Each structure stands twice: as structure tokens, then as C-alpha cells.
Amino acid sequence: MNGDIVWEEREVDVGGRPVFVRVGPEVPGSVPIVHVHGFAVSGTYLLPTASRLAHRATTFVPDLPGYGRTPDWGSALGIPALALALLELLDALELDQVVLLGNSMGGPVSLEVAHQAPDRVAGVVLASPAGGVHNQPFVRALGQLARDATRESPAMARVAVPDYVRFGPVSTLHLFSELARFPSLERMLRTPVPTLAVVGSRDPLMPPPSRVRELGRLAPEDLTVVLIEGAAHAMNFSHPGELAHVVSCWLDGREIVDDPDSPGTARVLHIRRDPTITPDG
Numbered sequence: 001m002n003g004d005i006v007w008e009e010r011e012v013d014v015g016g017r018p019v020f021v022r023v024g025p026e027v028p029g030s031v032p033i034v035h036v037h038g039f040a041v042s043g044t045y046l047l048p049t050a051s052r053l054a055h056r057a058t059t060f061v062p063d064l065p066g067y068g069r070t071p072d073w074g075s076a077l078g079i080p081a082l083a084l085a086l087l088e089l090l091d092a093l094e095l096d097q098v099v100l101l102g103n104s105m106g107g108p109v110s111l112e113v114a115h116q117a118p119d120r121v122a123g124v125v126l127a128s129p130a131g132g133v134h135n136q137p138f139v140r141a142l143g144q145l146a147r148d149a150t151r152e153s154p155a156m157a158r159v160a161v162p163d164y165v166r167f168g169p170v171s172t173l174h175l176f177s178e179l180a181r182f183p184s185l186e187r188m189l190r191t192p193v194p195t196l197a198v199v200g201s202r203d204p205l206m207p208p209p210s211r212v213r214e215l216g217r218l219a220p221e222d223l224t225v226v227l228i229e230g231a232a233h234a235m236n237f238s239h240p241g242e243l244a245h246v247v248s249c250w251l252d253g254r255e256i257v258d259d260p261d262s263p264g265t266a267r268v269l270h271i272r273r274d275p276t277i278t279p280d281g
Helices: 043-053 079-092 106-116 138-149 154-167 169-181 184-189 209-216 240-252
Strands: 008-014 017-023 033-036 059-062 098-103 121-127 195-200 223-229 265-268
Touching: 008 079, 017 043, 017 079, 033 043, 033 079, 033 106, 043 059, 043 098, 043 154, 043 240, 079 106, 098 106, 106 121, 106 184, 121 240, 195 240, 223 240, 240 265
Parallel strands: 033 059, 033 098, 098 121, 121 195, 195 223
Antiparallel strands: 008 017, 017 059, 223 265
């Protein structure tokens, strides 16, 4: 799953509180990539994609406070507080500027960091960025989550279930409720840094491609949207080769094309932007 990458495991002191971080080999001169996990789970399921990108940039895969091998910071943190914690972690790691690659809840957390400290973020990659009108009301989001569970790889359950059990059902429901209400689309349309959004065709938590194209008329020029056919919500685990290929193309400024060596088919969702409309209305 992790290829031939040897991950260094660190316990980083962040204001007197420990944060567990997996660190890939150092790539001199690169802008580091920080992978940000979803709700209730640790960063373990992100390693398949992180491993495929570790050759091009020094790579960090943390467990945010209260997740995986990082103790909680007194209570379950909401999305803005998790963004602040991630910024503090970047300070502790002495990372001046990074690319953030967030899946699910990791998308909103990454967006918050980009809004709070745009000078620290060279770019944001949103893989299945959950939250917003499509996930409301809460009972609808729960149904979407249940449908997604049937579409993920069985191997994902072996990775995620222990994390869910450790996180606890009360904290899971509380944070998932906050995530469903988070205005991800609005934040994405106003992100002050270059942004790549990657959605899966089998992800019930994401709007259909037709709706994405419709909303795309509001998008700024530095927002790119890509669809991976066959991917569900946890594409970082199920489609790591295709996702890593898309991310590499985007980071290099190359045309985003499908990777014939990976499952799934990637294609850019070409959106017609209306120059008379801005994200501010």
C-alpha cells in the first residue's frame, strides 16, 4: 500500500501538546505537501496517495488533535479550531509555505488555513471536499454517508473502523453534523490561492457533474475541477495512482490527462465561467 517509501514517525510538540506526524524522505528545494485527513479517521488511509507524491516533495501526513495517534486537546475540535491547530503544526515543523491536500473534512480545514494565512499556502487540493447545501439537512448527509460505505473498497473498512471506534460515536456525529453545515462551495469560490478540486463519479456526498458545471460559472480562473470516473469519497485510498497523477499534472502546470496505468478515468470538467458574475455576487 505504501510502496517503497519509508515513513519517519514523529511526535511534534505544538505549544506543549503532542501531534503525531508521518514524514516522507526530504526532497530538497520542494514546496512540502501536507495531507489532511477526513473526520473521525487518522491519516493512515492517505498514505497510498501520499506515497506516490513523496518523490516530488517532502511529504507530511499528520493526525490532527483527537484523531489517530494524536491525543485530543481537551475536546473535539471544530473545523476552524482544527485549521488553527494545523497552522500551529506548520509553525512547529518550520514550514513557511506548503501545498495542502485535504480529503473530505480535510478539504474545509485546508480552505480555512488558506483563508486565514494565504501567504503560507502555495495551493490547495480538495479531494472530495464535503460540506454545504448538497449535504443538508443532516439526515440527508447521513444517508449519503451510508451509501458511500457500500461503494468504498472493503480494505478501507479495515483501516477506518478502528479509527472510528477510537474517535467515538458521539464525537463522530457531532463533527459530521458541523461538516454537513460547512459552506465548502462558498469558501472554495473565494479561496485566495490556486485550487484544484477533484470529485468522484460514485461519491454520493458530492454534487453531480452537471451541478458542478452549473456552479462553475461563478468560479475564479485559478480553480480547476477534475472528475475521476469510478471513484467514491475516499479516493486517496481507492484511486491513489489516478489522484496523484492529476495532482502532479496540476502542480507542474501541465495539461491534466488520464493516467492509463491507474484505475479510473480522469477528465477535466470544462466549465463556462460567466465574466459578469463574481463569487461575491
